[in-house]
Amino acid sequence: MSAPEPPRCPAGAFPVFAGGFTADPAGTYERLRTTTPVVPVRLSADSWAWLVVGGEEARQVLDNTDGVWTSDSRQWQGWPLAKPPLPGPLRDMTYQPSSRFTDGPARARLARPLEKALGELDPKATVDYLAFISDEDVETFAGFGTADLVKDYAHRLPPRIMMGLLGMNERYAAGVSMALESLTEPEYAAHGHHRLNELLLKLVREKRATPGPDLVTWIITHGPDLTDTDVQQQVRLLLDAGVSTTTALLRNTMAALLTDAGLRRSVQQGYRGIADVTSQVLGATPPLPELFGRVATRPVRLGDADIAAGDLVIVSLAATAADPATATPPVGAEIAWGAGEHGCPPAARDLALMIVHTSVMRLLHHLPDIELAVPDSVLTWSTTHGVRAVESLPVRFQRVREMLVDAEPTFLPPATFMPAPPPKDEALSPAPALPRPDARTLMHGLLGDALVADKPYSSPLPGDLAAWHGYTRFGGHVILVVLDDGDLGDDPSRPDLQANLCPASVRTVLREGWRLIDGFVVCKLPIDPWNGVVTPEEDFER
Structure with missing residues (x-):
């Protein structure tokens, strides 16, 4: 028996990657929502999906209480129609054996060791580590009086931090950095994908043989039944999802501060915290505006749309955050992290916010007079692989001539942010009580x-x-x-x-x-x- 023919795109489907949408997504969401909460959209010349812009309908998909939706992208019937070159988010939907593409107990088996590993991070030591790397990065441009905070700071910082937390040495970090860069270029993406998997699998095997005070070792410790490939895929998920979204959140938070002098002063003077600013940014411009990868396992009616089994649904977190019917504060910020079993785990969310908070505060501490070097109106935003952020942030400031870090420059400083796990023949004992906060x-x-x-x-x-x-x-x-x-x-x-x-x-x-x-x-x-x-x-x- 031959496979069923993939469903054809409904007439009048909206071109979701066209110029009008990317130039004014907020206005597009509002216009679409006035028509229907679930909209057919064209992804490429031959592929299409349903875009959910209504808050109530988005929660139905994300919470998935009735078990209609799967994250196994192989179930999408549209793959035969999706001809290269594919837009970035569709390339990222290619199935990988990680918790991102699994559901239920199979997902929990993969995800829980990673979540427990993140819980092993010592908060104070981690903040000290983040501050050290932030100071090092600020020092690279502080003496010039000008910089592009996207290229010189936000683009460098989260990858360095994450690679350090994963226990990479500089040899690994250099190769992983090149592989991650390759993933953003369609002609090099396949090579970058293969090289990244190769390096991470080698790292996992080294950590299994020689444990250390790092996240990879703790994933192995908390997931004794995980294979090397299982661990490698969870590490890759942390790099793929964690680095890109945290970088975008950092870029967008800095943009909010630099385009609002009053807001920046209130933070520097202690009236408002970075957490408050970040929450505002998450609600207004979520780093991941569209969440790809939910497929209907059976026919279902969503809003006023009849969804067929095998149809792809894209949940617009940005539209949901802005839906007047559901997005009262702080719902807009919360929905930016997703929801349901595939929502961002609390420990990963804590780490992302810690990175953004520390790096912004260290920047403002060293360069208190920092300001945009161009009018607000010339700043542009773009979406790459589904992640939306400001493209560049040219700034000027008073040159800082003294050294900010009293240490030899390194790409990755020594790891001091978590203990190594106990030897394998010792049971994991309960964590000691934390000292009182300083x-x-x-x-x-x-x-x-x-x-x-x-x-x-x-x-x-x-x-x-x-x-x-x-x-x-x-x-x-x-x-x-x-x-x-x-x-x-x-x-x-x-x-x-x-x-x-x-x-x-x-x-x-x-x-x-x-x-x-x-x-x-x-x-x-x-x-x-x-x-x-x-x-x-x-x-x-x-």
Whole structure:
């Protein structure tokens, strides 16, 4: 019996990769949504899919409570019609034996060791590692007075960090860097794909023979039944998905700060945290605007569209984040991470936010007068392999002549961010309790030069608050608190707590109340999505 003929593209399908869409995606989403929440779209001359732009319909696909949708891209009936050259997102849909393309128990078997490995990262040591690499990268251009923050900073930083976390030496890192670059060029993509898999498989086998304090070793430790190829594919997933989206989020966060002088000042003066800015960026411009790779396993009606078994569905995270019917803050930022079993794991999300937060704060610390060297209007945005980000960020600043890092320059500094696993004949013991957070270090890292020393409060503060008290040049007496927006839960991780740190006036904290979690002062305070903590004028104490 011959295979069924692939379904033909419906008449009037919208060209999703055409110039009008890429130039104004937000306007396109809005126009499409007024017609229907699920739209047939043309991907190439012969291939098509359904684009979901409605928030309710997107959650149905992502949550997949009825088991209709699979991430196994081999189930898409349109492959016979998808003729080369394929757009980047379709090339990335080529099946790989990783957790991205599997569902249910098979996915959990692959994904859990990676998620547990990320949980082994020591937050303070990891931040120190990120700060060291950030400082090294800033130093490469600080003496010139000008730079392109995309080419000179954002493009370099996340790959270096991730390769260090994976335990690569400089020999591996050089080869992996070249392979990753090749993947973005259609004529070299096949060679880059083969070379990357080859290098990562060799790395996994070396780590299995000689364990170290790195993520690859911990994936092997937490996944004793995983084959070398299983581990290699999870490492590749971390590189493919983690590096590109984190780089885009860093680029877009820096763009938001550089195109809004008031926002940049509020961050530098301690009124707003980078976590707040990043959340705003995620809601407005998700790094992964379209999520490819959901295929219907049986006929289903989605919105007003009749989806056939084998049809490809693309969930527009950007359109969902902007859908007025569902995207009230902070839903827009949350949906940018995806949802359901294939959503970004909390540990991976924490690492991405830690990278962005640390690298932006170190940049602003070393170059406080940094500003765009071109008008905002000339900045352009592009989408490469499904990831959308600003193309370049030309900046100028006062030249820095002194050395920022007191160490010999290296491509990858020594690994100090996690312990090595115990020997194989020793059982994994429970992790020791973390030491109390270092309030002074966290305050100086977040508030920097805005802090003023030796300014005690007018009356004794409760012991819980005293360690977190400080005086800022522009906000007066403040307490560094963790803002609880309702999503922290009862047992948040250290990175979750640190990502939500923000200064609040002492009077506001005393009036609204607080609780302690893991040594941090946690408060539910009134928040304006654009201006941060709402502080009544009478609460300012200068």
